[in-house]
Amino acid sequence: MRINEHPILTFDRGKEISFTFNGQPMKGYEGETIAAALHAAGVKVLAKSAEKHRPRGFYCAIGNCASCQMVVDGEPNVRTCITLLKEGMKVETQEGKGRIV
Amino acid sequence: MFEKTGVATREMVMTKFPPIERINRGPVAVVECYQKIPCNPCQTACPVGAIAIGDDINNIPVRDEEKCGGCGVCVAKCPGLSIMIVDGSKSDETVEFRIPYEFLPLPEAGEMVTGLDRAGKPICRAKVIRVMNPAAFDRTPVITLEVAREYLYDFRNFKREV
Amino acid sequence: MKEVELLIIGSGPAGLCAAVSAAESGAKVLVLERTFKPGGQLIKQTHMFFGSESQYASHRGVDIAGILLDKVKEYGDRIEIMLNCTAVGFYEDNVVTVLRDEKEYFKIKAKSIICATGAYEKSLAFPNNDLPGIYGAGAVQTLMNVYGIRPGNRVLMVGAGNIGVIVSYQLMQAGIEVAAVLDAAPRIGAYLVHASKLARMGVPILTSHTVKEAIGTDCLEAAIVCEVDDKFRPIPGTEKRYDVDVMCISVGLSPLNELLAMRGVEMKYVGQLSGYVPMRTENCETSIPGIFVAGDASGIEEASSAMAEGYLAGLCAAASLGHVPEDFEQRRREYLKQLDGLRSGPVGDRIRAGMAISKL
Numbered sequence: 001m002r003i004n005e006h007p008i009l010t011f012d013r014g015k016e017i018s019f020t021f022n023g024q025p026m027k028g029y030e031g032e033t034i035a036a037a038l039h040a041a042g043v044k045v046l047a048k049s050a051e052k053h054r055p056r057g058f059y060c061a062i063g064n065c066a067s068c069q070m071v072v073d074g075e076p077n078v079r080t081c082i083t084l085l086k087e088g089m090k091v092e093t094q095e096g097k098g099r100i101v
Numbered sequence: 102m103f104e105k106t107g108v109a110t111r112e113m114v115m116t117k118f119p120p121i122e123r124i125n126r127g128p129v130a131v132v133e134c135y136q137k138i139p140c141n142p143c144q145t146a147c148p149v150g151a152i153a154i155g156d157d158i159n160n161i162p163v164r165d166e167e168k169c170g171g172c173g174v175c176v177a178k179c180p181g182l183s184i185m186i187v188d189g190s191k192s193d194e195t196v197e198f199r200i201p202y203e204f205l206p207l208p209e210a211g212e213m214v215t216g217l218d219r220a221g222k223p224i225c226r227a228k229v230i231r232v233m234n235p236a237a238f239d240r241t242p243v244i245t246l247e248v249a250r251e252y253l254y255d256f257r258n259f260k261r262e263v
Numbered sequence: 264m265k266e267v268e269l270l271i272i273g274s275g276p277a278g279l280c281a282a283v284s285a286a287e288s289g290a291k292v293l294v295l296e297r298t299f300k301p302g303g304q305l306i307k308q309t310h311m312f313f314g315s316e317s318q319y320a321s322h323r324g325v326d327i328a329g330i331l332l333d334k335v336k337e338y339g340d341r342i343e344i345m346l347n348c349t350a351v352g353f354y355e356d357n358v359v360t361v362l363r364d365e366k367e368y369f370k371i372k373a374k375s376i377i378c379a380t381g382a383y384e385k386s387l388a389f390p391n392n393d394l395p396g397i398y399g400a401g402a403v404q405t406l407m408n409v410y411g412i413r414p415g416n417r418v419l420m421v422g423a424g425n426i427g428v429i430v431s432y433q434l435m436q437a438g439i440e441v442a443a444v445l446d447a448a449p450r451i452g453a454y455l456v457h458a459s460k461l462a463r464m465g466v467p468i469l470t471s472h473t474v475k476e477a478i479g480t481d482c483l484e485a486a487i488v489c490e491v492d493d494k495f496r497p498i499p500g501t502e503k504r505y506d507v508d509v510m511c512i513s514v515g516l517s518p519l520n521e522l523l524a525m526r527g528v529e530m531k532y533v534g535q536l537s538g539y540v541p542m543r544t545e546n547c548e549t550s551i552p553g554i555f556v557a558g559d560a561s562g563i564e565e566a567s568s569a570m571a572e573g574y575l576a577g578l579c580a581a582a583s584l585g586h587v588p589e590d591f592e593q594r595r596r597e598y599l600k601q602l603d604g605l606r607s608g609p610v611g612d613r614i615r616a617g618m619a620i621s622k623l
Contacts, residue, residue, distance in 0.1 A: 003412065003437050008203065008309040008436065009309060009325070009411070011410075013411070032410050032412075039414070040412045046395070049393070055481050055482070056393065056395065057395025059397075059398055060401070061399070061402030061406060062298065062402070081402075082297065103455065105468075106451075106458075107459045107468050134456060136610075137609050138608060139607070139610070140320065141320065142311075142320045145320075145321075146321070157608070158608075159604070159608025159609070181313075181460070183456045204435070205436075219463050220462055221464050221465025
């Protein structure tokens, strides 16, 4: 899913980063967001809606809508489309409204 | 029709081409800009002042076919990629086109490609003569192609055959 | 609490130009950016911009971001950009509350404020429109042009405005198939040169078409589209199925300016500008003195206008703080002239009508 050759752009990916998604080991690159790294790995479903448990992916990718909110390192409602991936991050699908306390 | 499909009609296209005598004399720009939009880099880029927009940036560019020497600087500068160079001076059977092409992989000189019309429909085969991609073109390569004369007013794009 | 002279919310084309312009006059500027990268939506624009040299026409948006950030650096002692900072509140005493790194809150008090918060992509109502794989067209542009990741294999583009056709072209540059571009309107809304670029690649542009429903369980698998009549009602029997794993929604933008509404500036719904916008003077000042607006937050236009407005708002905000350069009036008139030019043609009809309604 990654673009390697592009007529206009060059993509200088940072160093490889290891993280987990629902316990599964995954790889991404420094400088990309959690949602981008997951999408590159083929993960499109990031959360389940509160009432009808429908699958949720990202929608705006600029931190504006709430569609990409996931549980990151135990913290719910993290906007994964604007949050950078970090080494060792624990990323989990968010089920409905996150429990804050 | 144009406003529904983005495909200019033959009548519209003909208004942008200079007379065939001019095309046969040597390269000249065909500026396929049909809509008044706020844009003027073609006028700014032309080194001989052959493209005029005037004080209102929304005016449709007018190319002076006598001043224009077909240098092609405008081709890579037009944000709408609406300009091409046509040259009918090389042979009686063919015309040369220079068109912008921002896709990878680029074709190579000598390669045969499929010629497309303004709706992307295959209409002929064409031979790649030259691929120009200097830094000054800022990642808008310009491809020179040799096309049979009968497609002068229809040819507008190409696709590689590999 | 942090105290600043001029606070600019947003580091897109309007915000960056405002910062440069104000700093040039001598103002001390703090710019807030909610993501980790300045430049707003410029950073994903790989196409050459329209306009004139004054708005960097013929340069690619992504490179314009670089040009503007270089200018910001020239005024490094007067411009600070704070990244990962989302402005979440704007109060009567000109205090703005900010969420940093999704974790901590802090306050900023400013003497003058320019709201350059941009816009957000509208959604479209149809069954299953919430399936993953259905994204804003701008979101797909971010994924592919900022991160170099393909959104999928085959795309249906909904909306034939400038964003819809430009993103379609860029999808093809990234090696992704575009099945079709559709729009409920009877005519293409985009600049027709953009539409022609796409048409000659063989991509069908279907006007008077809409999405009837999306199909899929966990993710998008197909879309059913149909024709609409001149009153935008679906025509039965015209349904077509497109097997696509991505659908891009590009049905327009809405100004993002809740902060100004919260502060209490006079707002008005102006359809021509695509939503609620603040009333403002020709100098971009809202109904509350010292509070300015620039770019899409004041009504949806092109990036070229956002930059010209940014320069104007920065100049005038700095002047309101006492930083009046000798050539103030000359520069003010120059920016107004640029804006007039960008809005004067037939594609600017709608904008001019909207500006007239929202003028103080």
